[in-house]
Each structure stands twice: as structure tokens, then as C-alpha cells.
Amino acid sequence: MKILVCLGNVPDTTTKIKISDNKLDATGIQWIINPWDELALTRAMELKEDANNLVDGVSVVSVGLASAEPTIRKALAIGADEAFRIDCEPTDAFFTATQLSLVAKDFDIVLTGIESSDYNGISVGGMLAEIIGSASVSAVSSLNIDADKIIVSREIDGGKETVSTQLPVVLTVQKGIAKDPRIPAMRGIMMARQKPLKVIAATSTANLTEILKFEMPQAKGKCKMVDAENVAELVNLLRNEAKVI
Amino acid sequence: MNFEFTEEQLMIRDAARDYVQREAIKDVLERDEKSEFPAKHVKALGELGFLGMMADPKYGGGGMDTVSYVLAMEEISKVDASLGVIMSVNNSLVVWGLQKYGNDFQKDKYLPALCDGRQIGAFLLSEPEAGSDASHQHTTAEDKGDYYLINGTKNWITNANSASVYLVVAQTHPEKKHKGINAFIVDKNSPGISLGPHENKMGMRSSDTHSVMFTDVKVPKENRIGDDGFGFTFAMRVLEGGRIGIASQALGIAGGAMERAIAYSKERKSFGTEISNHQAIAFKLADMAVKIENARNLCLKAAWLKDQHKPFGIFSAMAKQYAADIAMEVTTEAVQIHGGYGYVKEYHVERLMREAKLTQIYEGTSEVQKIIISRDLLHD
Structure with a gap:
């Protein structure tokens, strides 16, 4: 049995996002494996380590330019056996899913x-299943x-559903699929460069969506402190200023 | 010149950071309070490869360079300097010393377990009356033909109780003074070894420190490191490299204090605004950043020289002296920025300040480093 984990190369979650020319300003950003993908990789490694599962290998794939390779090599350092990089900038969900299908099939x-x-699109997994004609289960929180x-x-809603497929x-997996992402060990870091990282030419396909613009969230207003004794003032502010009651 | 780190160096830095920020942070205050050895973290760091980072992979080491080691030590010590010193002693004194100067038998026998954390090591040089003055060893190692007989007391021994492998420095030929000193690999469980009480220290309380008494301890001849009389040179060479570890630890302590001071100054308000908006606080932060950057550059230069197999002893002395001294200054200012909160334990900075103090004392005081540096300047 062969497992493939799709990796997104995303800005570190503590990054202060800046937009310029209607694009993410990548200056100074530290890139990481998309946290949900990293948990998927952790579960894949756990499955492989239990010999009863008969997992032959864990591979990873990412759609991205050469600048995404450090992120991919981290996955190799964590323990993936081989990696694929599809050589293009991921531009929308359909485009990305189409590229991933080259390997995922x-x-x-x-x-x-x-x-x-x-980008929080929540679309690639479903589209990818459709393109390669495989079964698909979304929002998976445990896998055996x-x-x-x-x-x-x-x-x-209100419970848990168990599915066999x-x-x-x-x-598409969510939190709960594995406890914590793995930290690469020194030996893994050392071996990562010796593992295969195959670069695959992108297939020609069009985007289905176009981003018209980005907007930053409105800055939060200043916090107003109201004395605990002064309930009337609090009600007044909530009614007339915040307009929430 | 190239100030860029390699991908592997960055991955090691991030791995060290991820581990301590996720795991060691959880119980660091409790371990400090109770003087509790971080056994589970040491085991985990061993499994990740941090205890024999620079050792040859054929002995189970990580095969990494000293620059990576500086980056890892800095990140670990930002959170937990006790874990930092345990790692530093094991990596730069015990494992490096054995790999560099041990024979094949000794390396095959001891290094694999020391590299993956199944065992840890301790370095026994200081004595009640020989700290900075390491050439005056009172501990004796009498040559008895096919074994040595060790007698004496060693003081301030990091990992004394937790270690399985001791590297012990002792005098064999008193008439030859420092040229009569030897270094030995000694099994901690050897008959005749006893430990003094756990030292109740000001800082680094989660590392275990004891005095160690030797009474007629038999050590096989094959456990001597190098030729007869090599012990003092061995100790000095090992300490040259050890200084990079402690310098990086001090750098991390300072960095941890600055990160906490920055975060606190952006939350805490006085006179109607966050205290980071007061120039008195902002300038303190600027001073911290400059000192830390200087210390980091000194640590990395010493590490880089070591990796290039060039003489680095003066630079490791500069790095150790400077990083330790600025760690004391930066942590003291971090407590000041925190005000009253800095003086209570849950805000961490008072702990970092207590930890910083030791970096000016052990593995050669700041004054000893200045002796090393000035002798080099004045040497004809």
C-alpha cells in the first residue's frame, strides 16, 4: 500500500501578512509545511511504522517553485521516503488539484x-478525488x-461518523488525525538530501477562479474600560456606540 | 564572507526550538523550583540526535557542524538553560573529547550510547582547590601496573548523578606538574565512587550538580585517554571547544530574556500607553538586541573557525566572556522592564537572570577568559 501526502508551502502562522500589488508580499516570510498537511504526514508515518499495515512507502508532493524545496525536504527529514515537486506556482484550487493529479493517480x-x-480554500482534496476518479472522504479525524x-x-454535528472506504x-484530514507534528531528528535531517526529490513539469491548465482583490481586516477599535460600578455607562456604550444591544 | 545558514542548519535550529517551545517549557518552572533533573527531555533530545550532534555518524552521531550546534544550544537555552548545560557537557566535553582523542576501542565502546542519550557523560576536572587553576590537581591516579588507582574529590560536577560515563582528570606524576596529569574514562558505578549531596544552586537548578569522591577506584589501563601525561592538554583542548557551547547557552539565556521583555513591554501599560512606547524601555530593548547580535556573531565565528579546522581558542574565549557578561546584563534589564512581575517566578526572567550568573563562572570564569585573551595579545 502506498501513501501520498500533499504538502502546501505556507507562511509561518505567526507571520504578519502584508499585501502589495494585490499579492502577498513574500519579503522576510518564513515558509512552513501547512499545519494540517504536517499532521497528515505524521499519521502517514505512524501507519507506516506499524508493520501490520503493510505500507510500502510514504511519498510527499507539493506544487511549487524551487523555493518550496526546503519545506519539502523537511518532510523528507521527518521520514517521507521520496518527494515530488510539480514545478509551477499554485494559483487556484482547480489548478493545484490538476497538478497534484499527475502524481496522485x-x-x-x-x-x-x-x-x-x-488561502483557506478547502477545495483541493475534493477536486483531486474527482479528477483521478477515486473515493473521497472529507474532514477526517482518524484513519486506520x-x-x-x-x-x-x-x-x-453533535457526534462522530465512522466510514469504511x-x-x-x-x-482531507483535520485536527485530531495525529497528536503533534513530528520534529525531524538529526539523522533524518542528514539523510534528507540523499532521498529522491523528483521535479515534474506542470501540466497546462487554466484557473477556474480569479482573485479580484485582498482586503486587510479592519483595525480593532480601542478598548474602553468601564468602571464595575457604572452599569448605566456600560449599557449606554453597548447600545449607542457598539450598537450591539 | 557568507552570513547565510544552510537549509540543514536552519532545520536543526527549528527542530531545537520546536522541541523546547512545545515540551520543555511545560515543566521548566516546576523543575527549577524542585531542582528536578529533566530526564524525559534528555531522553527525547537524545532520540532527536541533540546529544551527539557533532559526532561521526558511524558512532551514531549527527555529523553536524559546530555552527548548527550554536544554533541549537541558543534555542534550547532560551527556554531551559539547565537542559542547555546538560547538552553542552555531553556534546562538547564528553563526546567531542572522546571522539577527538579516544582510541578506536574507547570510541566504539562509549560513543554510541552517549550520542543517542541512552547514557550521558560528565567531565570531572574542578576540585575544591582547583577550579580556574586546573593544573594543580590534587586527585591522584597512581599507576599500579595494569590499572590506575584514583583517589580524591571533584567538585561542581554537572550530570554527576545522571551520568554513566565520567571523564576524570587526575595527577599521576606530581613531580612533572601539569605534564604528569592524565584523563580517564571511568564507569560511574565503579566501586569506591560516592557522591556528595545535590548542590542547592542559585540557578540551573534542573541540572544535577554534586561533588564526587574517589576512594581507591580501580580504572583499567585501557581507559586512559591518549599517552601518559596527556591529561592536562586534553582538558584544555576540550574546554576550548566547550566554551563555544557555554557561550551559546549564555546567548540563548539573553535571547530568551529579550523575547520575554519585548512581549511584556507590548502588553503592559503605564501612563496610558504600552511601556514599549516609553523611550526608557525601548532603548533598553535596543541595547539588548545589539549585545545579543554581537554575542551571536562571536559564537558563530568561533564555531565556524572550529569547523574549518582553524585555531579558534581565542575566539571561543571572547565568545564565552562576552556572551556570559551580556547575558547577565540583558537578563537584569529584562527583570527591570518587567518591574515587580519580573521579580516573581512565573514570569521566567528572574530564573533566566539566575541562570545567566553561572555562565560567568563555570567552564572558565569571565576573568579566566580575559587571561586567555590578553595572554594571546601580549604573547611575543
């Missing part, structure tokens, strides 16, 4: 994070292999 289980922490099928559970399958 050869795998039994394809994992993607439920969303990326930068049971012989030739897999058992996953998903959070639903045949392979191949694309799973």
Missing part, C-alpha cells in the same frame, strides 16, 4: 490537509488501515 491513499492556512480497506472517522481514496 499512482497511490492508494492520498492525504491532504482540510485546508491551507494561507484494515487489510485492503480503510476505516476513517469524521466529526459531524475502498481504495484508492483521497482523504
Whole structure:
């Protein structure tokens, strides 16, 4: 059984986002593996380490330019066996899913994070399943292999749903799929450069969406402190200034 | 000149940061309060490869360079300087000393377990009357033909209780003075070794420090490191490299204090605004940043020289003296910025200040570093 984890290369979650020329200003940004994808990788490694699961290998794929390679190599340092980089800038969900399909069609289980922490599109996993014609389960929070099928559970309103599915399958995973992302060990860091990182030419496809503009959230207003004794003033402010009651 | 780090160096820095920010931070205050050894963190750091970072991979080491080591030590010590010193002693004194000067038998026997954290090591040089003055060893190692017999007391030994492997420096030929000194690998469980009480220290309280008494401890001949009389040179060479570790630890302590001071100054308000808007506070932060950047550059230069196999002893002395002294200054100012909150334990900066003080004292005081530096300047 072969597992593929799709990795997004996203700005560190503490980055102060700046927009210039209607694009993300990448100056000084530290790039990381999209946190949900990193959890997917952790679960993939756990599955591989249990010999009963008969996982032959864990591969990772990312759509991005050469600048994304440090992020990809971190996944190799964590323990992925091989990596693919599809050589183009990911521009929208359909475009990205189409590129990923070049690699994903050869795998039994394809994992993607439920969303990326930068654009939060929540679309790539579903589109990818459709393009490669595989089963698909979204918002998966646990994943186990049971012989030739897999058992996953998903959070639903007020409870949990357990689903069995045949392979191949694309799973979009969310928090809960693994406890913590793994920290690469020194040996893994040292080996990462010796593992294969294949660069694949992008396929020609068009975007389905176009970003018209970005807007920064409005700055928060100044906090007003009201004395605990002064309830009338509080009610007045909530009614007439904040207009929430 | 190239100030860029490699991808691997950055990955190691981030791995060290991720570990301590995620795990060691959780119990650092409690361990400081209770003087509790961070056994589970040491084990985890061993598994990640941080305890034998620079050792040859054929002995289970990480095969990384000294620059990576500086970056890792800095990140770990920002959160937990006790963990930093445990790591520094193991990496730069014990593992490096054995790899550089041990024979194949000694390396094969001891290095693998020391590199992956199954065992840790301790370096036994200081004595009640021989700290900075390391050439006057009162501990004796009498040559008895096929073994040595060690007698004496070692003081201030980091990892004394937790270590399995001791590197012990002792006098074999008193008439030859420092040229009669030897260094030995000694199993901590050897008959005749006993430990003094756990030292109740001002800082670095989570590292275990004891005096160690040797009474007729038999050490096989094969456990001597290098030729007869090599011990003093061994200790001095090892300490040259050790200074980079402690300098980086001091750098981390200072960096941890500055990060906390910046965060606090942006939250705390006085006179109607965040205190970071007061120039008195902002300038303190600027001073901290300059000192830390200077210390980092000194640490990295010493590390880089060591990696290039060039003489680095003067630079490691400069790095150690400067980083330790600015760690004391920066942590003191970080407490000042925190005001009353800085004086209580939950805000961490008073702990960092207590930890900083030791970096000016151990592995060669700041004054000893100045002796090393000035002798080099004045040497004809």
C-alpha cells in the first residue's frame, strides 16, 4: 500500500501578512509545511511504522517553485521516503488539484490537509478525488488501515461518523488525525538530501477562479474600560456606540 | 564572507526550538523550583540526535557542524538553560573529547550510547582547590601496573548523578606538574565512587550538580585517554571547544530574556500607553538586541573557525566572556522592564537572570577568559 501526502508551502502562522500589488508580499516570510498537511504526514508515518499495515512507502508532493524545496525536504527529514515537486506556482484550487493529479493517480491513499492556512480554500482534496476518479472522504479525524480497506472517522454535528472506504481514496484530514507534528531528528535531517526529490513539469491548465482583490481586516477599535460600578455607562456604550444591544 | 545558514542548519535550529517551545517549557518552572533533573527531555533530545550532534555518524552521531550546534544550544537555552548545560557537557566535553582523542576501542565502546542519550557523560576536572587553576590537581591516579588507582574529590560536577560515563582528570606524576596529569574514562558505578549531596544552586537548578569522591577506584589501563601525561592538554583542548557551547547557552539565556521583555513591554501599560512606547524601555530593548547580535556573531565565528579546522581558542574565549557578561546584563534589564512581575517566578526572567550568573563562572570564569585573551595579545 502506498501513501501520498500533499504538502502546501505556507507562511509561518505567526507571520504578519502584508499585501502589495494585490499579492502577498513574500519579503522576510518564513515558509512552513501547512499545519494540517504536517499532521497528515505524521499519521502517514505512524501507519507506516506499524508493520501490520503493510505500507510500502510514504511519498510527499507539493506544487511549487524551487523555493518550496526546503519545506519539502523537511518532510523528507521527518521520514517521507521520496518527494515530488510539480514545478509551477499554485494559483487556484482547480489548478493545484490538476497538478497534484499527475502524481496522485499512482497511490492508494492520498492525504491532504482540510485546508491551507494561507488561502483557506478547502477545495483541493475534493477536486483531486474527482479528477483521478477515486473515493473521497472529507474532514477526517482518524484513519486506520484494515487489510485492503480503510476505516476513517469524521466529526459531524453533535457526534462522530465512522466510514469504511475502498481504495484508492483521497482523504482531507483535520485536527485530531495525529497528536503533534513530528520534529525531524538529526539523522533524518542528514539523510534528507540523499532521498529522491523528483521535479515534474506542470501540466497546462487554466484557473477556474480569479482573485479580484485582498482586503486587510479592519483595525480593532480601542478598548474602553468601564468602571464595575457604572452599569448605566456600560449599557449606554453597548447600545449607542457598539450598537450591539 | 557568507552570513547565510544552510537549509540543514536552519532545520536543526527549528527542530531545537520546536522541541523546547512545545515540551520543555511545560515543566521548566516546576523543575527549577524542585531542582528536578529533566530526564524525559534528555531522553527525547537524545532520540532527536541533540546529544551527539557533532559526532561521526558511524558512532551514531549527527555529523553536524559546530555552527548548527550554536544554533541549537541558543534555542534550547532560551527556554531551559539547565537542559542547555546538560547538552553542552555531553556534546562538547564528553563526546567531542572522546571522539577527538579516544582510541578506536574507547570510541566504539562509549560513543554510541552517549550520542543517542541512552547514557550521558560528565567531565570531572574542578576540585575544591582547583577550579580556574586546573593544573594543580590534587586527585591522584597512581599507576599500579595494569590499572590506575584514583583517589580524591571533584567538585561542581554537572550530570554527576545522571551520568554513566565520567571523564576524570587526575595527577599521576606530581613531580612533572601539569605534564604528569592524565584523563580517564571511568564507569560511574565503579566501586569506591560516592557522591556528595545535590548542590542547592542559585540557578540551573534542573541540572544535577554534586561533588564526587574517589576512594581507591580501580580504572583499567585501557581507559586512559591518549599517552601518559596527556591529561592536562586534553582538558584544555576540550574546554576550548566547550566554551563555544557555554557561550551559546549564555546567548540563548539573553535571547530568551529579550523575547520575554519585548512581549511584556507590548502588553503592559503605564501612563496610558504600552511601556514599549516609553523611550526608557525601548532603548533598553535596543541595547539588548545589539549585545545579543554581537554575542551571536562571536559564537558563530568561533564555531565556524572550529569547523574549518582553524585555531579558534581565542575566539571561543571572547565568545564565552562576552556572551556570559551580556547575558547577565540583558537578563537584569529584562527583570527591570518587567518591574515587580519580573521579580516573581512565573514570569521566567528572574530564573533566566539566575541562570545567566553561572555562565560567568563555570567552564572558565569571565576573568579566566580575559587571561586567555590578553595572554594571546601580549604573547611575543
